[in-house]
Amino acid sequence: MDKEIKAYLADSELLLNAVGEGIYGLDTQGRAIFINPAAEAMTGWSYAELLGQNIHQFHHHSYSNGEPYPACECKIFNTALDGISRQVSGEVFWRKDGSNFPVEYTTRAVYKNNHIIGAVAVFRDVSQQQQIELALRSALENVQSLTEQLQAENTYLQNELAQEWSSAGLVGSSPIITKMLAQVELVAQTDSTVLILGENGTGKELVARNIHALSQRKNSTMVKVNCAAFTPSLLESELFGHEKGAFTGATERRKGRFELANDGTLFLDEIGELSMAAQGKLLRVLQEQEFERVGGSETVKVNIRVIAATNRDLSAMITQGTFRIDLFYRLNVFPVTVPPLRERQEDIPLLSQAIISTLNKTLGKNISAISNRSLTQLMQYQWPGNIRELQNVLEREIILTKSTILNFNFKTSSKSLTPPVIETLAQVETRYILSVLKACKWRIGGEIGAAKHLGLPESTLRSRMSKLKIVRSN
Missing domain, CATH: 3.40.50.300 (P-loop containing nucleotide triphosphate hydrolases)
Incomplete structure (x- = not known):
C-alpha cells in the first residue's frame, strides 16, 4: 500500500516540492509517506524524522490552549478513513521546538481502483494573515471611535453656532x-x-x-x-x-x-x-x-x-x-x-454695544449706536431676565427700527421693579420648619409629627429649632 501511494505522489513530486504550502501524504494508518520542503520549513520536522511516523502525534496532538487533540478526531486521519474532503481553519500545528502556529488546511483522499489508499493534507501558516486581520480590526474600531467623536463634536459645534x-x-x-x-x-x-x-x-x-x-x-x-x-x-x-x-x-x-x-x-x-x-x-x-x-x-x-x-x-x-x-x-x-444685571447696571452701555454688534451680523442690520435717552431707560430697569432679557429687548428694537441709531421708549415695559429679597439659608430653613410645624399642629414626634415629615430625628429637629430660635407663639 505504501508503495502505491508513493508511486501516486511521485508522479507529481517535482511540483509538490516546489509549492509554498506544506504538503503531507499519509497512508490509512496515518503514517507519513511524503513530506515536502515547505512542510519541513514550517514545522521544523525533517523528512527523515517523520517518514513512517504517525504525523498526528508530532504536530497535531493538542489544541492551541494545550488541551489534548485525540487522533480519532483528527480531520486528516478521518479523511484517510472515510474519503470525505475537509477544509479546516482555527487549528494549530506544533513545531519541533514546542511552539505552534495557526493553520488552514484541506484534506483529500487518495484512491486506487476505487479504494482509499491514503490522504493528502495541504496546509499554510496563517499567522501573518491573522496579525493583519487584527490590525485591520483595531484600525476599524479606532476609525469608528474617531468617527463617533467627530460626529458628536460636529453636532456640538453646530449647536454652539446656532445658540x-x-x-x-x-x-x-x-x-x-x-x-x-x-x-x-x-x-x-x-x-x-x-x-x-x-x-x-x-x-x-x-x-x-x-x-x-x-x-x-x-x-x-x-x-x-x-x-x-x-x-x-x-x-x-x-x-x-x-x-x-x-x-x-x-x-x-x-x-x-x-x-x-x-x-x-x-x-x-x-x-x-x-x-x-x-x-x-x-x-x-x-x-x-x-x-x-x-x-x-x-x-x-x-x-x-x-x-x-x-x-x-x-x-x-x-x-x-x-x-x-x-x-x-x-x-x-x-x-x-455670576452677578445679576441689576448689580452691574453700569455695564449696560458696553453690554448693549456688544450685543448690537453681534445682532447686526445675525439680522443683517447696520445699527451704529443707541440714543442716550433709550440707554438711560435701560439702566433704570431692574432686568429680572438679566442679560438674556436685555438681548431680547435689543433684538426686538433692532428688527423694528429703520434708522441706524436705536431710539425707543422703554418706559411702558420697564416699570421699576423692587429688587427681590434675598433670604439667608437660616431664614429659608426657619420658614420651612415653621410651615411644617404649623401643618403638624406643632407636634414634633411620632408618625404624624414634624420630625417624620422633615426626615429628621426628633432630637435633631429640636436642636435646629433651638438654634434658629423657633418657638410656638401661642
Whole structure:
C-alpha cells in the first residue's frame, strides 16, 4: 500500500516540492509517506524524522490552549478513513521546538481502483494573515471611535453656532464683573472642578465656555449636558452611554457625554435637577474618573474636567434631602458667582454695544449706536431676565427700527421693579420648619409629627429649632 501511494505522489513530486504550502501524504494508518520542503520549513520536522511516523502525534496532538487533540478526531486521519474532503481553519500545528502556529488546511483522499489508499493534507501558516486581520480590526474600531467623536463634536459645534449670542455677558468694567473675570482667569489654568452659580440669564454657560477656552484643554471638546432636559433614566444614558439591548430601543452601543468629553471639558448645566441616583454615579466619576455604560459591566476610564452650573440654592436642597452633600463638596471646589444685571447696571452701555454688534451680523442690520435717552431707560430697569432679557429687548428694537441709531421708549415695559429679597439659608430653613410645624399642629414626634415629615430625628429637629430660635407663639 505504501508503495502505491508513493508511486501516486511521485508522479507529481517535482511540483509538490516546489509549492509554498506544506504538503503531507499519509497512508490509512496515518503514517507519513511524503513530506515536502515547505512542510519541513514550517514545522521544523525533517523528512527523515517523520517518514513512517504517525504525523498526528508530532504536530497535531493538542489544541492551541494545550488541551489534548485525540487522533480519532483528527480531520486528516478521518479523511484517510472515510474519503470525505475537509477544509479546516482555527487549528494549530506544533513545531519541533514546542511552539505552534495557526493553520488552514484541506484534506483529500487518495484512491486506487476505487479504494482509499491514503490522504493528502495541504496546509499554510496563517499567522501573518491573522496579525493583519487584527490590525485591520483595531484600525476599524479606532476609525469608528474617531468617527463617533467627530460626529458628536460636529453636532456640538453646530449647536454652539446656532445658540451663540457673542461674549457680551463677559463685557463690563464694574468692580463685581472685574472680580469675577479675575477668578475665571485664575481657575481656567487649573483642572479644578468649578461650580458656577447665578440666576437664569446671567451667562453661566458663557462663563463655562470662557473657562474652557482659557484652559489647557481648549483644543479638545467642551460637551454640554442640560440636566433638566432629560428624565432620570434617560439622563443616565446621556451621561454614561448604553450598551446594545440595555433597554427598549437601544439597538446599538452609544457613547455617553462623559466619553465624548474625554480629554476635554464636561459642562453640566442645571446640576440641581439631577436625580439622587444620577448624583451618586456622577460622584463616582468625579472621584475615580471611571464609570460603566447603562446595561454594561466594562469600566470606562476618562480624563475630563467638570464644570457645573445651577440657579438653585444647593445648600437648601441639601437641608431638604434632595442633593447629596458629598457631591456638593466635590463640585464646590471653586465656586464662581455670576452677578445679576441689576448689580452691574453700569455695564449696560458696553453690554448693549456688544450685543448690537453681534445682532447686526445675525439680522443683517447696520445699527451704529443707541440714543442716550433709550440707554438711560435701560439702566433704570431692574432686568429680572438679566442679560438674556436685555438681548431680547435689543433684538426686538433692532428688527423694528429703520434708522441706524436705536431710539425707543422703554418706559411702558420697564416699570421699576423692587429688587427681590434675598433670604439667608437660616431664614429659608426657619420658614420651612415653621410651615411644617404649623401643618403638624406643632407636634414634633411620632408618625404624624414634624420630625417624620422633615426626615429628621426628633432630637435633631429640636436642636435646629433651638438654634434658629423657633418657638410656638401661642
